[in-house]
Amino acid sequence: xxxxxxxxxxxxxxxxxxxxxxxxxxxxxxxxxxxxxxxxxxxxxxxxxxxxxxxxxxxxxxxxxxxxxxxxxxxxxxxxxxxxxxxxxxxxxxxxxxxxxxxxxxxxxxxxxxxxxxxxxxxxxxxxxxxxxxxxxxxxxxxxxxxxxxxxxxxxxxxxxxxxxxxxxxxxxxxxxxxxxxxxxxxxxxxxxxxxxxxxxxxxxxxxxxxxxxxxxxxxxxxxxxxxxxxxxxxxxxxxxxxxxxxxxxxxxxxxxxxxxxxxxxxxxxxxxxxxxxxxxxxxxxxxxxxxxxxxxxxxxxxxxxxxxxxxxxxxxxxxxxxxxxxxxxxxxx
Amino acid sequence: xxxxxxxxxxxxxxxxxxxxxxxxxxxxxxxxxxxxxxxxxxxxxxxxxxxxxxxxxxxxxxxxxxxxxxxxxxxxxxxxxxxxxxxxxxxxxxxxxxxxxxxxxxxxxxxxxxxxxxxxxxxxxxxxxxxxxxxxxxxxxxxxxxxxxxxxxxxxxxxxxxxxxxxxxxxxxxxxxxxxxxxxxxxxxxxxxxxxxxxxxxxxxxxxxxxxxxxxxxxxxxxxxxxxxxxxxxxxxxxxxxxxxxxxxxxxxxxxxxxxxxxxxxxxxxxxxxxxxxxxxxxxxxx
Numbered sequence: 001x002x003x004x005x006x007x008x009x010x011x012x013x014x015x016x017x018x019x020x021x022x023x024x025x026x027x028x029x030x031x032x033x034x035x036x037x038x039x040x041x042x043x044x045x046x047x048x049x050x051x052x053x054x055x056x057x058x059x060x061x062x063x064x065x066x067x068x069x070x071x072x073x074x075x076x077x078x079x080x081x082x083x084x085x086x087x088x089x090x091x092x093x094x095x096x097x098x099x100x101x102x103x104x105x106x107x108x109x110x111x112x113x114x115x116x117x118x119x120x121x122x123x124x125x126x127x128x129x130x131x132x133x134x135x136x137x138x139x140x141x142x143x144x145x146x147x148x149x150x151x152x153x154x155x156x157x158x159x160x161x162x163x164x165x166x167x168x169x170x171x172x173x174x175x176x177x178x179x180x181x182x183x184x185x186x187x188x189x190x191x192x193x194x195x196x197x198x199x200x201x202x203x204x205x206x207x208x209x210x211x212x213x214x215x216x217x218x219x220x221x222x223x224x225x226x227x228x229x230x231x232x233x234x235x236x237x238x239x240x241x242x243x244x245x246x247x248x249x250x251x252x253x254x255x256x257x258x259x260x261x262x263x264x265x266x267x268x269x270x271x272x273x274x275x276x277x278x279x280x281x282x283x284x285x286x287x288x289x290x291x292x293x294x295x296x297x298x299x300x301x302x303x304x305x306x307x308x309x310x311x312x313x314x315x316x317x318x319x320x321x322x323x324x325x326x327x328x329x330x331x332x333x334x
Numbered sequence: 335x336x337x338x339x340x341x342x343x344x345x346x347x348x349x350x351x352x353x354x355x356x357x358x359x360x361x362x363x364x365x366x367x368x369x370x371x372x373x374x375x376x377x378x379x380x381x382x383x384x385x386x387x388x389x390x391x392x393x394x395x396x397x398x399x400x401x402x403x404x405x406x407x408x409x410x411x412x413x414x415x416x417x418x419x420x421x422x423x424x425x426x427x428x429x430x431x432x433x434x435x436x437x438x439x440x441x442x443x444x445x446x447x448x449x450x451x452x453x454x455x456x457x458x459x460x461x462x463x464x465x466x467x468x469x470x471x472x473x474x475x476x477x478x479x480x481x482x483x484x485x486x487x488x489x490x491x492x493x494x495x496x497x498x499x500x501x502x503x504x505x506x507x508x509x510x511x512x513x514x515x516x517x518x519x520x521x522x523x524x525x526x527x528x529x530x531x532x533x534x535x536x537x538x539x540x541x542x543x544x545x546x547x548x549x550x551x552x553x554x555x556x557x558x559x560x561x562x563x564x565x566x567x568x569x570x571x572x573x574x575x576x577x578x579x580x581x582x583x584x585x586x587x588x589x590x591x592x593x594x595x596x597x598x599x600x601x602x603x604x605x606x607x608x609x610x611x612x613x614x615x616x617x618x619x620x621x
């Protein structure tokens with residue numbers, strides 16, 4: 001649309017947008033402040049905006065005991081994370097193949113996560129964090145792999161079988177989770193898989209599958225079929241053509257879909273709440289902090305909320321374009 | 335693509351969906367006809383349709399149904415109106431400020447829903463910012479009552495759902511046909527007229543899409559109610575999902591809960607019918 005030139009009008013537009021920004025950000029901002037307050041500051045009668053920040057809440061959340069040279073260890077861990085993220089950001093400019101750098105960063109993160117409990121005594125929250133990472137990564141990898149195969153098939157095959165699969169998927173997307181979760185619970189207890197990562201990952205893949213198929217299909221539909229047909233005339237099998245020709249073109253679409261899968265898996269509450277007793281992920285662990293009326297929990301809960309949000313914000317900032325593009329393309333097709 | 339090849343590509347996905355969606359759904363219907371609690375989970379007792387009748391006669395079920403309806407009626411239109419308005423405004427500012435605003439607007443969408451609700455609740459804790467504001471403005475104590483809790487749930491619902499509509503509309507506005515807008519400007523159309531006669535018809539299909547997705551999401555709202563009411567029945571703010579959850583986990587009537595879940599499915603199917611027809615047409619097209 002053409003833009004309003006009038007300066008007063010422009011100022012009003014910005015004012016409205018700032019107002020809406022405040023509305024969007026205020027809960028996060030307030031919780032962030034609370035998480036750095038001491039017990040007394042957090043429970044004062046009038047809200048405090050100026051106070052001496054403290055790490056106490058985060059220490060109590062993540063650590064069982066505070067080590068003597070804690071500051072040094074924290075510094076080393078932070079530096080390691082920053083170096084790994086920088087490697088990821090500047091992978092393009094380093095004269096080594098990108099694949100190697102990504103693999104190195106992945107190994108680095110795994111080693112770091114594995115090594116931290118050896119350095120300091122971590123509390124339960126750290127275990128929940130690890131659980132969340134395992135479940136999320138597992139779900140994204142499995143559901144994108146099988147989802148892209150099915151979505152490619154759907155995009156290239158016109159027939160009733162495809163319609164049935166798509167409609168079934170849409171139906172399942174719409175069904176309330178609880179309709180499935182109770183049978184999952186029943187199945188899980190029958191084959192003794194309750195409280196394992198495997199059951200959670202498998203069920204999450206199933207629950208996310210409809211969405212994954214629909215979104216990936218809309219991306220595959222945009223790629224002309226001539227591309228892989230050319231490869232197949234040259235003697236490649238369809239699977240090879242799919243792997244070598246289609247997937248590289250599809251990469252942005254796959255990342256968009258993976259991002260949504262990641263959000264769904266990272267956020268899932270109900271499924272994990274019902275299917276696990278000890279191997280909680282963060283949403284379930286955090287919901288525990290809201291249970292009690294105990295005011296001492298207030299600041300810890302705030303610290304937990306911020307801790308669970310920071311990783312996801314980092315991931316999204318990194319991939320924001322893909323997220324917006326994904327929302328848009330899903331919409332255009334719908 | 336031949337049918338066999340299609341089948342080979344789709345089979346992993348079909349197997350997963352068969353095992354973990356079709357079979358559980360059949361099981362849910364079957365469990366719905368049984369009296370099951372955690373004590374006799376291995377040997378359910380067949381009771382026919384008694385669970386379904388019990389659900390339909392349960393006043394709390396209907397109260398939850400009404401509150402779910404209220405939630406949908408308030409949140410979905412609000413998210414569409416607010417999302418569209420902000421998207422139009424966002425289109426007016428420069429590219430640089432757009433990026434910043436958009437990152438902020440996306441926050442409620444990417445924050446874990448449970449955590450977002452928890453953050454909302456922090457605002458209303460005894461030392462919370464909004465509780466303090468409420469008490470300063472209205473000069474009365476803020477109490478968790480049926481009305482305030484319900485209002486809080488709806489307020490949070492709009493906060494949670496708006497970014498999705500906003501970003502979708504924003505992306506849609508970027509694809510507006512420029513010539514049409516220019517022609518309208520030459521003819522002296524006001525901004526309002528352009529929105530009314532060009533933008534709104536242009537994003538019509540998006541509106542249907544957002545409507546479909548957000549109705550489904552609002553229909554199965556669970557996380558925020560779970561946290562905000564702490565599952566306390568005195569607020570009478572149960573939705574279909576939380577009431578089913580309660581029946582299964584607290585009252586431990588698995589069979590009745592499954593009957594309830596099956597009944598709620600019927601409601602979803604009605605929302606979906608138009609979309610199913612369109613899918614059929616699109617997928618059967620030769621390519």
